[in-house]
Amino acid sequence: MKLRLQLFEFEDLSWFPSVIRAGMMDYLRFMISHLRIYDSVVPLLQVALRATNQQQIVELGAGAGGGTEGVARAIRAAPDLQEVSTTLTDLYPQPTAWQQLAARPDTGITYEAAPVDALAVPAHLTGFRTIFSAFHHFSPTAAEAMLADAVRQRSGIGVFEGAGKHWHELLLAWTILPVLQLLATPFMPPFRLSRLFFTYVIPLVPLCTIWDGTVSILRMYPPEQLLALAHRADPNGSFAWQAGKTRHWSGSQVTYLLGWPKSSNSK
Incomplete structure (x- = not known):
């Protein structure tokens, strides 16, 4: 499926209630x-x-990590x-989930x-950058800016999406996953009465998740679109880029983009 529609997601909206966003993030993490x-x-x-x-x-x-x-x-x-250590960051931090x-x-x-x-990472946050299940939130212009910031700061970056973009994944999102x-x-930690209320009484969490x-x-x-974004973000070709798909144990796919400075010592 090559179709790409730049629709809105509730969790991207600045006014979206944090209690609903937290419930959705808890579910995704779980x-x-x-x-x-x-x-x-992991091998990549x-x-x-x-x-x-x-x-x-x-x-x-x-x-929520x-x-x-x-x-x-x-x-x-x-x-x-x-x-190896991992530092979690977000435009909307989730410290309660991260502390655990x-x-x-x-x-x-x-x-x-x-x-x-993610489009202008502070200089003190050095290391290999990753973004899981979130790159699709960014428009082509913003996605290119994120990659360009990594190139500008000479920071390797890995983009990972937990799907292969197939029509059957839409059916899963509408049927089995809800x-x-x-x-x-x-059973999702941390325990939140608000999450129970907005799941079973007023079902905003599951509806917004769907x-x-x-x-x-x-x-x-x-x-192919990930590579096109990467090459536009790196017009001088200073990074080595690769993109593709890996297969999850269930048979579904993970889409990825990896890039790092060519001057790095490859093994």
Whole structure:
């Protein structure tokens, strides 16, 4: 599916109630973590970290940190990457969710409490940049600006979307996933009465999740479009870029873009 529509998502809106946004982020973190959506990109990230001689990851648009714990542990399982740390950032920080991740052992997770604009990352946040399940939120102009900022600051970057952009994924977003959300909500940490209320009494969390999930798939960039954005952001060709898809254990796909300075020591 090559169609891309730049529709709005509720969680992008500055006026959107934070309590509903938090409920949606909790659900995404829970599902991505328990399904281990991003396990298949760990080898790619390990190669990128070695190529850039980095021991620090800066995660942009981290939301509630879905999948970060599993990816961080898997990366650090390699003997030469045991000291890798991950700093969570977002324009709308989720410190309540992040504190739980930071408290868990053997992950090296920290977080930036202040808002961070992924299009202009502060200079003190150095490391290999990643963005999981969020790049589609950005228009082509903004997405190109994000990549250009990484090029300008000579920071490697990895873009990962937990889908392959297929029509059957839209059907999942409309049918099976809403049922799973209703079943899983009572078991999602941290416990929030507000999340229960806005799921079962006034179902704004699941309804907004269905809309945002649908729009996410329609806004997603396929690999060829990701490469086109990267080449526009890097007109001098100073970065090495690659894009493609990996396969999740369930059979679904993960779309990715990776880039780092050509002057880095590749292995």
